[in-house]
Amino acid sequence: MQELGKAESNSIRITRQDDQRVTIEKDLDTEHMVLSMGPQHPSTHGVLRLECITDGEVIVEAEPYLGYLHRCFEKHCEKIDYPAIVPYTDRMDYLAGMNSELAYCITVEKLLDIEIPRRVEFIRVITSELNRIASHLVAIGTYAIDLGAFTPFLFCFRDREHIMNLLEWISGARMLYNYIWIGGVAYDAPADFKKRVAEFVTYFRPKAVELYKLLTENEIFVKRTKGIGIMPADVAINFAWSGPMLRGSGVKWDLRRNDPYSVYPELDFDVPVPDGKFSDVGDCLSRHLVRALEMEESLKIIEQCLDKMPEQQGFDPRAVIPKKIRPKAGEVYGRAENPRGELGYYIVSDGKSTKPVRCKARSSCFVNLAAMKDLSKGQLLPDLVAIIGSIDIVLGEVDR
């Protein structure tokens, strides 16, 4: 049997049989369908648009289209003073405002080279770890919705509400805090703050276990996520993945450990990395698992911070905040471990102005989303939803 030729993208095959007969085979004509998923679709987590070329339910190619939420963050930064940029950073990753503020502030402080009071450092770490738990709760809850389980979502939001209340109490806002300022924080922690955070920690521990049993160990949930969207560690590194995504691929990389900032070197916590027993390393379940286990580590960090935080009567967190921020000429790149990965700011100062010449944000979601095309190739439509959910994007940060 000898193949003579193919035509029209493999749908017609011409072969010569052993007895010299020529056969022409023609497959059933099929057409690919272009399916526009989003910008308004329940599982694209905001205004992401995926243009999927589908063959039945199989995704041949999925191309993400961005920019529906672009607000010119970087251009705005060139027109406003350094402290005034802090509220804008809240609006990038709006689910983890504290972490975004922290990343920006440590970058500017690096440029200014100023000393931060120890109490302020602890307040910053406690609030941003609380916010990390809140952010992971949203990630896990919406992931459950993506896979069709509604109840875990509301359980997550019930627990997140306590964190929102705590953060509202300390900063005056529930989502967009403007709390961590360059050189300090906006207000000192209230008198009972330690007690109520400790109460939350004891409240939340059993709830996290309950959530783990309800969702993570659920047979159907495991079936839907195990072995789906596998990203090998080397490819993940080449895509510059970070945060839970990279750790899900089995790379033990956490900026709180690998490039420590604030008081993290003093604290004792693990960096959870899937061992491949419960999940296949690099799949959607691994990424979910990292988030679920990280909440416990954040609780550990908060507990230690509550022990170590120095009590100071009449402490003024604004005391060391510089009146006029005019850094010397130079450039700096500062980064912090956000719930979604490495959030970095690259700031250039000309030494004369109180405004940055350039402020570039390295968004973790944007970088993680870049692998979407590779991850989704050849997957089923429901698996595409599982993959988008496991990337855990916040479009506010993707588009900036």
Added chain:
Amino acid sequence: MSSSPSLNTWSDALSGLSIGWFPLGLVIIAAIPLVFIALYALTYGVYGERKISAFMQDRLGPMEVGFWGLLQTLADILKLLQKEDIVPKMADKFLFVIGPGILFVGSFLAFAVLPFGPAFIGADLNVGLFYAVGIVALEVVGILAAGWGSNNKWALYGAVRSVAQIVSYEIPASIALLCAAMLAGTLSMQQITMMQAGPGGFMHWFLFTNPIAWLPFLIYFISSLAETNRAPFDIPEAESELVAGYFTEYSGMKFAVIFLAEYGSMFMVSAIISIAFLGGWTSPLPNIGGLELNAMTSGPVWGAFWIIMKGFFFIFVQMWLRWTLPRLRVDQLMYLCWKVLTPFSLIAFVLTAVWVINH
């Protein structure tokens, strides 16, 4: 059309009642179940779903309209009635309009053969079970018409998934019901129920009278979830994947009709499973010595009460599952149907046959 004479006297008296040529009694007998279903499905099914999901999720659910939100569904219906009836410009208008109708008819026709008591039955067909299983398949046509007529890619996906799912799951479901028919030796719904009646209450139910019935019972329950598109098999309307599946484009009263059909079929499969395995309208209470509990809780009104209670119980279990479990994937659903449920239903069929021959 054969039932025991003692039970039929009551219904005969009622069906004899007529004003002139108009057979009032017959209309009442036929209408009672349907009126109940309409009331149930429109108000308390939806209300119950919302309240149960709320309690499972640490919420209160509807609380504003009426005492504890009891009138919430009524307010929703009024809202849906006032909505503009939109037919998309590019839709196939005929199919788009007829789709919800077929769906509604398919799910409600089966109520004709459900015995709601010794006397309350629309039509005691001698092939009642067969009719109930067959008429539900009509829903597929409605879903396909709705999905195709919408001219929407998501709706089409939903419709295609739905047809594959419902047609596949009909096989284990029917075989499981055949086990019950074999145990009873008849296809008439009323007769199947009568076979399970007795002074022992629940001890006469097929689920407890033989050691195999739990297998077809479980198989039918799982398949019925898939047939009514309930979680974890709500793949045709998977809101996070397909926006809303085959009814993405529907609004207003057409949407309400689809909704009504869904709750109607939920009750229908719950009633069928109660009739086939849990004795339908018979009382679960046994006579204990001189205490004639069974006799005290039997009769036309009690019969309706018991089957509705049994139906509600299964609806509660359906809701419970819906608000607990994530959704399966299409291929996993088909795997479950063809490689797990169908072989096991055949095994159950053979075992039941052996059991019936030996007893």
